[in-house]
Amino acid sequence: MEDRAKAIAESGVTALSLELLMERYQQGDAAAGDELFLQVSGPLYRFMALQSGDRRYADDLLQELWLRVHTARHSYQPGRPVLPWLYAIARFVKVDSYRKRRAERFEEPLSRQFDPPAERTTTSDELPEIDRMLAALPESQREVVLMLKVSGLSLEEVARATASSVGSVKQKAHRAYAKLRSTLREFRKGPESGTAKGSSDG
Amino acid sequence: MDEIERAFQKNVPEVPATVAANIRAQILRDTSAVRPMPPISRHALFFGGVFALLAVVWGATTGFRGFWVLSPAAALALISSLVVLAIWCGVSAARSMRPGAGNLYSWISTAMVLVVYETLVLVLFDDYSMQRFIHHGMACLTLGLACAATTAVPMLFIARRGFVVDPTRAGAVIGLMSGLTGLMALTLRCPLISVPHTGVWHAAVVPICAIAGALIGRFTLVFQRE
Numbered sequence: 001m002e003d004r005a006k007a008i009a010e011s012g013v014t015a016l017s018l019e020l021l022m023e024r025y026q027q028g029d030a031a032a033g034d035e036l037f038l039q040v041s042g043p044l045y046r047f048m049a050l051q052s053g054d055r056r057y058a059d060d061l062l063q064e065l066w067l068r069v070h071t072a073r074h075s076y077q078p079g080r081p082v083l084p085w086l087y088a089i090a091r092f093v094k095v096d097s098y099r100k101r102r103a104e105r106f107e108e109p110l111s112r113q114f115d116p117p118a119e120r121t122t123t124s125d126e127l128p129e130i131d132r133m134l135a136a137l138p139e140s141q142r143e144v145v146l147m148l149k150v151s152g153l154s155l156e157e158v159a160r161a162t163a164s165s166v167g168s169v170k171q172k173a174h175r176a177y178a179k180l181r182s183t184l185r186e187f188r189k190g191p192e193s194g195t196a197k198g199s200s201d202g
Numbered sequence: 203m204d205e206i207e208r209a210f211q212k213n214v215p216e217v218p219a220t221v222a223a224n225i226r227a228q229i230l231r232d233t234s235a236v237r238p239m240p241p242i243s244r245h246a247l248f249f250g251g252v253f254a255l256l257a258v259v260w261g262a263t264t265g266f267r268g269f270w271v272l273s274p275a276a277a278l279a280l281i282s283s284l285v286v287l288a289i290w291c292g293v294s295a296a297r298s299m300r301p302g303a304g305n306l307y308s309w310i311s312t313a314m315v316l317v318v319y320e321t322l323v324l325v326l327f328d329d330y331s332m333q334r335f336i337h338h339g340m341a342c343l344t345l346g347l348a349c350a351a352t353t354a355v356p357m358l359f360i361a362r363r364g365f366v367v368d369p370t371r372a373g374a375v376i377g378l379m380s381g382l383t384g385l386m387a388l389t390l391r392c393p394l395i396s397v398p399h400t401g402v403w404h405a406a407v408v409p410i411c412a413i414a415g416a417l418i419g420r421f422t423l424v425f426q427r428e
Contacts, residue, residue, distance in 0.1 A: 028235035037230060041217050049215040059221045066225045072366035074236040075300050084302030092301070092367045130209055149210045160302045163368075180206050 018082040026073050037066070040083075043151040044090055050146055051094065053131050065093045083153055084160035091143065091161065136183050141176035144169055239363055242303065245296035246289070248360045252353060253288045253383045260349045261390025268392040276326040276395075283322055284386045287315050291379045295357070298372040299364025312378050312412045319385065319405050329396040339403035342392055346384035346407035353383040354415070369419035377415020381408035 018039060024032035044065065049058035068089050076085050134142050140162075147153045147161065155173075159166045239245075261269065269277060291311050297303040357376050365372045384407040392404065 026236050026238055028233045030230070030233040033230045033233070034226060037222075037226060041222065041225075045217040046215055055215055058215070059218060062217065062221060063225055063229070066229045068366070070229050070232065072301070074363060075239055075366045077241060077300060077303075078238055081302075085300070086302070088301035088367050133209060149207065177206060180209075184205055184209070 019079065022073075022076055022082045022085075023078045026076065026078070036082075040086060041066075044086065046150045047087070047090060047143075047146050048094065050130060050134055050150060051142055053135060061093060061097055064097060065090050068093055081157060081160070083151075084157045087147060087151070087153065087157075087161035088163070133180055133183050137176050137179055141172045141179070144172040145176045145180070148173055239300065242293065242296045242300070245299065245360060245364075246292040249292035249295050249357060249379055250289060252356045252360070253292065253379065253386070254285075256349065256353045256356075257383050257386035257390060260345075260352075260387035264391040266390050268388065268395075269390050271393045271395055273326075279326060280322055280389055281386075283318055284382065284389065287311075287318060288379070288382050288386070291315070291375065291382055295361070295372070295375040295379050298368070298375045299361050299366075301367040309374070309412075311375070312409060315378065315382060315385075315408050316405060319408075320401055323397055323401045323405075327395050327397050327400065330398060331396050332398050335398060338394055339399060342388055342394075342399070342403045343406055343410075345391075346381075346388045346404065347410065348384075349387040350377075350380040350384035350407060350411045353380040354411075365419070365422075369422045370416050371419070373419020373422070374412050374416035377411040377413070377418070378408065380415070381411030384408075384411065 018036065021032045021036040021039070025036055041062065045058060045062050048061040048065070049055050052058055052061065069086065072089065076082065134145070137145065144158055144162065147158045148155070153161065155166050155169050158169045162169065269281075272280065294311050354376060357379055361372070361376060385404055388404045388407065392400075394400070
């Protein structure tokens with residue numbers, strides 16, 4: 001692994017933009033593919049993990065996503081922004097996997113469908129866990145907030161990735177922030193009686 | 203800093219080292235070069251070309267009888283509107299092939315085609331006769347669908363390297379494009395220009411093809427998954 005990191009550093013790809021890395025990855029440059037993976041996997045993983053609320057499931061999703069990215073790398077058009085392309089694929093992988101999971105759940109015995117959720121703990125005295133805050137949001141608002149705040153995409157990029165307009169993204173983000181602020185206020189009022197209790201109930 | 207921003211920057215998950223190593227070793231190990239897809243404009247041009255070619259070929263089989271019964275104003279309004287809609291749908295189809303290429307508008311496009319066409323029919327035609335409504339209607343519908351089916355084949359061939367994100371939506375757009383070709387062919391070849399006939403049977407080709415395309419796309423997705 002160290003040799004590989006050294007090879008990447010020597011190839012000079014670390015200084016390239018995501019767009020150039022993607023182009024070189026299409027041309028079969030392994031170092032560029034590795035560097036692209038290093039640069040975008042963190043935000044993509046956070047996007048998957050925080051949206052699903054399950055880190056182990058996010059591991060599978062990330063692998064599935066990279067498999068899809070690799071097989072569909074010809075569909076990236078050189079010169080265009082990479083992030084909307086990647087996040088559009090990530091959204092599809094997430095939705096597709098959710099459908100697959102739901103179909104599998106129907107086939108599971110009823111007792112296994114209602115496994116108690118893993119116990120969550122608050123990691124900060126001041127703020128509730130990010131997963132818990134996001135759980136209060138509808139799916140479409142959650143993904144917009146995650147792309148904007150966690151992955152650092154611009155409004156335009158989120159609009160492209162979600163196949164919607166910038167206005168619609170702004171509206172979803174605005175509603176999501178309002179809901180998140182009210183969640184924070186509730187948490188401040190009484191973590192024991194309010195949000196914290198809700199989480200321990202599942 | 204905003205409280206929400208602070209909450210988002212706390213305790214964010216990181217990619218587990220084993221997962222990263224797996225992906226790099228098993229997926230990114232393949233370093234074969236791939237040919238990128240052509241630009242959206244070129245695909246849109248191909249879609250437009252197939253639309254124009256097949257609509258004219260199917261219209262020509264009856265000597266453009268539908269075209270000759272139209273007044274010059276009606277012919278200009280109908281045909282130019284259908285061409286503009288075809289350009290819009292062609293661009294939409296080309297975009298739907300690429301992840302993150304922006305708005306796709308598959309169902310909005312279908313509704314728009316129907317609204318524009320029905321409005322034109324109501325404004326341009328004044329014959330409300332319903333003679334042999336079903337008989338003539340079924341013949342036109344069958345013909346329109348046959349034309350759409352022949353259009354879908356080259357369209358799918360053009361789009362074969364796309365469809366990586368949302369086959370259902372992309373299928374709907376290809377279906378819409380094929381249905382639009384069927385509608386154009388019927389406009390060029392059918393001499394019946396009564397409002398009920400054109401408004402129901404000619405227009406029906408578009409939503410039927412869009413829905414069929416979406417279903418085929420969905421089926422492809424399920425098939426790929428299995």
